[in-house]
Amino acid sequence: MPAMTGCLKTAARWLLVPLLPALFALPAHSDTPLRMVLNWTYQGPQAWFFLAQERGYFAEEGLDVRIDQGSGSGAAVGSVASGTYDVGFGDINALINYAAQHPDTAPVGVYMLYTQPPFTIAVAADSDIHTPADLEGRTIAGPANDGALRLFPAFASLTNIDVDSVDVMNIEPRLREQMLSRGQVDAVFGFVNTIRFNAMLAGIDPDERLRFIRYSDYGMDLYSNALIVSRQLVEDNPDAVRGLVRAINRGIADVLADREAGMDAVMAQEPLINRDVETARLDATIDDEMRHPELADVGLGNIDPQRMQKAIEIVVDAYGLESTPSVEAIFDARYLPSENERIYSLD
Template sequence: MNFLANLLNVSRLRRTLLVLVVVGLISPVYADTPLRMVLNWSYQGPQAWFFLAQERGYFAEEGLDLTIDQGSGSGAAVGSVASGTYDVGFGDINALINYASNHPNDAPVGVYMIYTRPPFTIAVTTDSDIHEPADLEGKTIAGPANDGALRLFPAFASITDIDTDSIEVMNIEPRLREQMLNRGQVDAVFGFVNTVRFNAMLAGIDPDERLRFIRYGDYGMDLYSNALIVSRQLVDENPDAVRGLVRAINRAVADVLADPEIGMDAVMAQEPLINREVETARLAATIEDEMNHPELAEVGLGNIDQNRMREAIDIVVSAYGLEHTPELETVFNTDFLPPEEERIYSLYE
């Protein structure tokens, strides 16, 4: 009898709750908003804030159920978001400028700038006769097809006035890049400075002894680089999700800056097989080299200097010979940034 009574009571409770939901006296519980994010590359130290935000429940607090996948290049992330395969990406803003010029109505948009200094480089060996851009003429340069430096090479060549017709550009697998350069199978390679440097370390190559870098930024290409980008559809249909996403990542960046080791713990939990020592050094170098532009003290991390961004847009449009110059708001939208007092204005206390 007790069992039957309890069963009847449970049934009555369920019916009562259903009635209350229908008449609006209590609110039904909705599932978190599912989002898919693609990274710039395979799992590495400089992605620590994404994994820490997930581990600490920052995304969940914002009502987001975020799935994070590794990527195949900063430029590829732009196309992956534009196609609708992903809602969010960590990708190269310059590739986005290029895409927005050709597809202004469906291009993703940047909402939180992370790499404020240009990391793009061409690496050569220290015994090479290549010391400046003009020395690249007649040489073979290799890189992954979606590498940001390779994609921006036409712009770099235009600014430095080198003859690209005499240069052979070879597409290679990312895992082969540093070894092929070290063995002399190619004359130079494209990449991000810290990607090449620390991948060389992982391959047993001393980058300080063996490598030399021709940095795009040293030749007038003061470009931004990787930003958090989101689909136009997400901006239009769920701006609160975009705002919460940015807020969660901003919190996690602050946490990692305060204690990089907790960020590395989150990365190692995601990918236990990576070399923690090397990835910790890669994270530190990324913070120092790629995120630490002087403008940070004025605009704060996540934001942009609008004049500098307009100049960057002009550089990319001119170098690629693009017919349409995207509006700044098409490339980057500042509406989703956290309040000024919550953002980061110095990477070091």
């Protein structure tokens, strides 16, 4: 009997040996990979994304997020809809347009960042263009995926511009401010702070040499950039969406508390940018594009459903879309952080 017991122990040891490498090879935890595309190249107003990554907030939520540069707020919507990316930071109005035409594949907004519309047409300070009507018969240039360019039909409709009389020119983003400064075009499309600070980087004083025709001054009370996610991610992994939103919300709170820490994270991503200009761009974005009276009531990240409904109607009417998406199809508030984690003041 003792001999038999010894044989059994020896056999057990030999059976376990091949299993040990396999057991130790198993990962203790497997993060969910997410591909995220930004609205533009790396800049100061993306500080919260990079700080959330640097401080491990994504990792704490079990996420492995890869953040890539973008080519325009409107382009981010198509990149997520096509499945190239799981997450995007893009224009909610471009999403409205897409959802009206492709309701089954349209992404959905889950966290609203830019509550004020930044869309504008910039002209030279000494130009004879002062009102939207003065744009008729002129040449306006902008990147193809620029949010203001894409919304120009809506702006033209609201301001009674003969859109067919306007020559819209697609140009490389890096040429925009210099072409305007040199008089090669009459006006340019863009976000106010994008044009303002890009002009500074090009050695152009925006306060002395530029004027802005802002869409918001002519009845376009629209939301702008939001965090959007693919329909597939919402359906397959809603917990990942909640974790992503929670991590970015923490990153925003940290940047609001310490903007230099946010800029450190941006500089670590792209050391060649001008820190002073990008810090000023971050400050201006917070002040001009994220502050809205509704913030005290709904909090950053959320929307006013009635205001969103009006925004949807503006976009649908302007583009002559055949269907009108519901507010719920465009924005889903179920993934927002809990009440005590939300941001209700940017001060």
